[in-house]
Amino acid sequence: MFAQILIGGIATGCIYAIVGLGFTLVYRAMRMVNFAQGQIFMAGTFLGLAIANRFALPAAPLIIVVGALAFVIGLIVEKLVFRRLYHNHEVFVVGSIGLGIVLTNAVRILFPEPVPFPKVFGTGIFTFGGAFVQVAYVWVVALTLVLVASLHALFTYTKTGRALRAVAADREMASAMGVDVRRSIAQTFGLSFAVAAIAGVLIGPLYFVSADMGDMVGMKAFSAAVFGGINSIPGTILGGVIIGLLETLTGGYVSSAYKDLVPFVVLLLMLIARPNGLLGRETPVKV
Amino acid sequence: MKPLLASVAALCLLAGSGPAFADIKIGVIAGMSGPGTSYGIGIQQGAEMAIKEINDAGGIGGQKLQLVVVDDASNPAQSVTAMQSLVSQGVDLVVGGWGSSQVLANMEVSERAGVPYVVVGATNPHITSDKNKWTFRVIQTDSLMAEQIAQSATGVLKMKRIAVINDSNDYGVGNRDIFIAALKTAGMQPVEVESYQSSDKDFTSQLARIRAAEPDGLAIFGTIPAAPAIMNQARDFGITARFIGTGGLANEALISLAPQASEGAVLTTYFSEDVDAEGKAWADRYVKAFSEGSQTPRPVLAAWEYRTIKFIVAPCLAKNGVDKTKMRECIASFKGKIFGLPGEASFDKTGQLEQQPVLVEVHKGSFRGFKAN
Amino acid sequence: MRNSATLLAIGLLLVVPLAAPPYLLHIATFIAIYTLPVIGLGFLTGFTNRISLAQGAIFGLGAYTTALLTTKCGWSPAATFIPSILVAVVVATILAGPAMRLAGLYFVMATIAIHQIVWILLMNWIDLTNGPQGVRSIPPLGIGSLNLDSPLAFYYAAFAAALVSFALARRILASRLGLQLRALSEDELASAMSGVPVVRAKVTALALSAAWAGAGGFLYAHYIRFVHPDMFTLEPSILFLTMAMFGGYRSLIGMVIATAVLESATEYLRPFGEFRMIAYGLILMLGMMFFPKGILTISPAALSRWLAGARPAARKA
Numbered sequence: 013m014f015a016q017i018l019i020g021g022i023a024t025g026c027i028y029a030i031v032g033l034g035f036t037l038v039y040r041a042m043r044m045v046n047f048a049q050g051q052i053f054m055a056g057t058f059l060g061l062a063i064a065n066r067f068a069l070p071a072a073p074l075i076i077v078v079g080a081l082a083f084v085i086g087l088i089v090e091k092l093v094f095r096r097l098y099h100n101h102e103v104f105v106v107g108s109i110g111l112g113i114v115l116t117n118a119v120r121i122l123f124p125e126p127v128p129f130p131k132v133f134g135t136g137i138f139t140f141g142g143a144f145v146q147v148a149y150v151w152v153v154a155l156t157l158v159l160v161a162s163l164h165a166l167f168t169y170t171k172t173g174r175a176l177r178a179v180a181a182d183r184e185m186a187s188a189m190g191v192d193v194r195r196s197i198a199q200t201f202g203l204s205f206a207v208a209a210i211a212g213v214l215i216g217p218l219y220f221v222s223a224d225m226g227d228m229v230g231m232k233a234f235s236a237a238v239f240g241g242i243n244s245i246p247g248t249i250l251g252g253v254i255i256g257l258l259e260t261l262t263g264g265y266v267s268s269a270y271k272d273l274v275p276f277v278v279l280l281l282m283l284i285a286r287p288n289g290l291l292g293r294e295t296p297v298k299v
Numbered sequence: 300m301k302p303l304l305a306s307v308a309a310l311c312l313l314a315g316s317g318p319a320f321a322d323i324k325i326g327v328i329a330g331m332s333g334p335g336t337s338y339g340i341g342i343q344q345g346a347e348m349a350i351k352e353i354n355d356a357g358g359i360g361g362q363k364l365q366l367v368v369v370d371d372a373s374n375p376a377q378s379v380t381a382m383q384s385l386v387s388q389g390v391d392l393v394v395g396g397w398g399s400s401q402v403l404a405n406m407e408v409s410e411r412a413g414v415p416y417v418v419v420g421a422t423n424p425h426i427t428s429d430k431n432k433w434t435f436r437v438i439q440t441d442s443l444m445a446e447q448i449a450q451s452a453t454g455v456l457k458m459k460r461i462a463v464i465n466d467s468n469d470y471g472v473g474n475r476d477i478f479i480a481a482l483k484t485a486g487m488q489p490v491e492v493e494s495y496q497s498s499d500k501d502f503t504s505q506l507a508r509i510r511a512a513e514p515d516g517l518a519i520f521g522t523i524p525a526a527p528a529i530m531n532q533a534r535d536f537g538i539t540a541r542f543i544g545t546g547g548l549a550n551e552a553l554i555s556l557a558p559q560a561s562e563g564a565v566l567t568t569y570f571s572e573d574v575d576a577e578g579k580a581w582a583d584r585y586v587k588a589f590s591e592g593s594q595t596p597r598p599v600l601a602a603w604e605y606r607t608i609k610f611i612v613a614p615c616l617a618k619n620g621v622d623k624t625k626m627r628e629c630i631a632s633f634k635g636k637i638f639g640l641p642g643e644a645s646f647d648k649t650g651q652l653e654q655q656p657v658l659v660e661v662h663k664g665s666f667r668g669f670k671a672n
Numbered sequence: 673m674r675n676s677a678t679l680l681a682i683g684l685l686l687v688v689p690l691a692a693p694p695y696l697l698h699i700a701t702f703i704a705i706y707t708l709p710v711i712g713l714g715f716l717t718g719f720t721n722r723i724s725l726a727q728g729a730i731f732g733l734g735a736y737t738t739a740l741l742t743t744k745c746g747w748s749p750a751a752t753f754i755p756s757i758l759v760a761v762v763v764a765t766i767l768a769g770p771a772m773r774l775a776g777l778y779f780v781m782a783t784i785a786i787h788q789i790v791w792i793l794l795m796n797w798i799d800l801t802n803g804p805q806g807v808r809s810i811p812p813l814g815i816g817s818l819n820l821d822s823p824l825a826f827y828y829a830a831f832a833a834a835l836v837s838f839a840l841a842r843r844i845l846a847s848r849l850g851l852q853l854r855a856l857s858e859d860e861l862a863s864a865m866s867g868v869p870v871v872r873a874k875v876t877a878l879a880l881s882a883a884w885a886g887a888g889g890f891l892y893a894h895y896i897r898f899v900h901p902d903m904f905t906l907e908p909s910i911l912f913l914t915m916a917m918f919g920g921y922r923s924l925i926g927m928v929i930a931t932a933v934l935e936s937a938t939e940y941l942r943p944f945g946e947f948r949m950i951a952y953g954l955i956l957m958l959g960m961m962f963f964p965k966g967i968l969t970i971s972p973a974a975l976s977r978w979l980a981g982a983r984p985a986a987r988k989a
Contacts, residue, residue: 020501024501027500045780096962101776101780105780105913106960109956110954111953114950114954114957117332121946121950125552137535144503144536215500219528229498242781268504270796273788283774332944332949336946369942374907379698384942387693400900404900467804469804472804
């Protein structure tokens with residue numbers, strides 16, 4: 013029983029973690045929260061579905077193709093929409109919420125009912141420590157690790173990545189050092205779209221895909237990101253896993269009616285006690 | 300400042316006034332946007348079909364029927380405004396409504412305005428009560444369905460150990476409470492009761508406890524897509540219990556989302572083509588008429604809207620005209636045979652259409668009428 | 673000149689409804705009710721530079737307080753007015769008060785958490801709130817033997833409430849507290865140095881914003897006479913915030929106009945059918961993209977200054 017809850021919690025947590033990464037990437041570069049992130053994740057899942065239905069790709073190439081396409085879409089949307097919202101964070105909040113509403117309802121017209129996603133990770137199940145484990149869960153956990161490792165490599169070892177990091181740390185300084193800030197920001201959005209779409213391909217086969225699938229997951233992923241530290245990638249991953257575990261444990265041992273409360277209570281307490289989150293470094297307190 | 304404010308108010312004035320003449324106006328309210336879109340469109344299509352047939356046959360007493368459709372965006376607050384707009388446009392009665400929280404909100408408006416309102420798409424038992432004067436409902440309530448499935452479970456299905464999992468929204472909780480009460484009268488206690496949130500994706504912890512209780516029947520009270528996900532995960536976990544449920548599950552999407560796991564599930568439903576030949580013929584006609592639209596035709600609520608207008612409303616209009624008080628009395632005294640329903644149906648004193656329940660079973664990837672061998 | 677224009681407008685808003693169809697009256701009533709939480713947001717956003725996405729939930733607390741007190745405890749509607757405001761203020765202060773020290777964006781995050789917490793409790797604390805069944809048959813508002821049962825009577829009540837709350841808000845802005853709040857919005861550090869009790873001023877702004885939301889919720893519950901948790905999702909929070917933003921935060925008149933325009937906009941969009949919500953999302957998105965300082969910037973600056981009565985709604989980028 014406990015093992016079962018633990019496995020469910022870690023898998024759920026990894027999902028929050030990957031979706032949360034989208035929030036983190038944008039926040040690091042812009043000091044803004046993109047509230048359409050949950051809906052971008054949803055749209056990314058449908059992008060994955062469209063590709064998976066057309067071409068019978070195995071899991072790994074599917075993820076790469078979807079990620080690359082989403083990256084390009086991210087560049088375009090940044091140029092068309094986000095670039096005009098950098099005015100201040102309030103404008104960005106409401107503008108991105110508007111984008112989220114557009115995405116949800118546009119997808120809903122095309123897909124009024126939830127649809128199944130091809131089982132690209134197979135339907136296998138094995139027992140581990142007395143608990144049933146879906147093979148797809150193993151994929152989720154493994155790919156979360158791969159994703160974090162590749163992001164780490166990107167930011168550490170590539171020129172583009174170092175430029176992105178410089179912009180995240182101090183935009184003016186980066187600009188003075190000759191970094192094309194505008195391009196770096198666009199790439200950051202591209203990256204956040206790619207990560208969201210990859211998260212979609214991971215989650216799609218576990219469940220179904222529907223127009224409102226991004227709403228609650230987006231909110232919880234956001235909580236996870238802030239809890240772990242919204243300017244820290246490792247923090248977001250840690251935050252996701254902890255929130256996933258806490259939530260599933262509450263559902264298992266306390267009450268499933270109140271388990272949705274957990275991420276938000278944890279988020280509020282964390283913001284009041286330590287706004288940086290577990291691993292974040294910044295001073296978000298004024299005066 | 301306030302000239303601007305005044306001009307805004309004037310602008311509002313202009314926007315709201317529609318054409319004020321017509322023969323007989325039938326209002327339709329439902330979510331044509333938002334989460335209920337596909338149901339709302341079904342309701343609208345059912346109304347269009349019935350009204351076209353009546354008008355093509357010469358209308359009622361020489362008068363044509365006119366349809367007035369409003370969208371409530373599947374949202375309770377907007378539903379109040381939408382109903383108000385129907386009342387303002389002078390509809391003679393309203394047939395429609397999707398979603399219990401929307402109907403509970405908008406019926407307050409029609410009750411106050413004294414407009415007869417026949418609800419076709421909301422199942423919360425609280426909608427029909429002694430307090431209503433103008434509100435009726437033709438679709439089965441949650442309570443009747445939950446009671447009926449409980450009787451079938453302990454009766455023809457011979458279940459001995461029943462576990463329950465329910466959505467913690469009004470629909471799931473309402474069904475669960477009535478189901479458990481009905482089991483109790485049959486002298487049975489559920490072996491396990493679990494709940495989940497509509498947005499949940501992972502049901503492992505609930506299912507682990509259900510598996511430990513070794514049920515032979517698992518009642519699922521919820522809606523799509525959580526219900527088929529639970530079925531899939533339950534089978535993956537080695538739970539072999541037969542699934543039972545109520546109308547929230549009786550939807551083609553259940554089968555497309557849980558093609559193997561849903562096999563053998565027994566459900567109460569709102570409309571089945573299998574009850575009689577007339578129902579089957581109607582459903583074929585309906586699907587043919589609307590297969591070109593943006594949405595796949597969904598007969599369930601369209602059938603209720605169509606039958607309500609055709610069999611309950613139209614005869615009353617023919618008899619009494621548009622007088623609202625007479626209309627209310629006439630609807631309340633309806634008694635008769637409607638296709639797709641076994642036996643006769645009539646309204647009880649709360650305005651609920653009393654009817655025999657319809658049971659279906661998932662058999663080889665489609666719904667068919669359930670027959671207790 | 674301005675006074676006579678004001679009187680004329682008030683006169684029109686009093687007389688025109690007598691001839692207006694109920695549907696328009698209904699929208700006008702909604703506008704009047706929504707004015708309250710939106711003005712409330714003005715206190716918070718205009719004077720502490722913090723935006724809240726919890727206003728819809730606080731509004732819901734006011735609505736639920738009166739709904740439960742009247743239906744479950746048999747209180748008369750008028751008697752629940754003060755409790756509705758109190759519950760909204762107390763809950764908002766307890767939950768959001770400690771978060772007031774957070775910088776802007778982090779405060780938004782906290783209000784999202786608060787919103788979700790309130791909504792989940794309304795939905796799941798079934799013994800107290802009826803949960804997803806909602807609360808039905810809320811009695812109509814009445815004062816003594818006067819019953820505000822008819823839409824017209826309620827419109828006048830809501831209009832009066834909006835007018836009083838508007839006038840009260842103006843008084844507060846002109847008071848010492850208002851000056852402190854204004855100083856605060858200019859520069860927190862400087863006002864702290866010059867002796868303005870910053871923390872107390874910020875929490876006061878929060879409490880005021882909650883009080884206005886609670887009063888709005890009270891009216892809402894007695895108008896619709898049914899409350900359900902789904903009426904208080906993030907959607908109204910976004911709507912109120914957008915109304916305040918389009919109005920330019922600090923101009924009360926601006927916010928009232930924006931409330932009227934946006935609330936009736938959701939009605940104009942009705943013919944869009946399934947595309948209606950897309951159009952609504954586009955309004956938010958394009959509005960922010962092209963009018964980040966509020967819709968009043970559409971008109972020439974001078975006109976907007978005249979409309980605003982005070983200073984233009986300029987904000988630091």
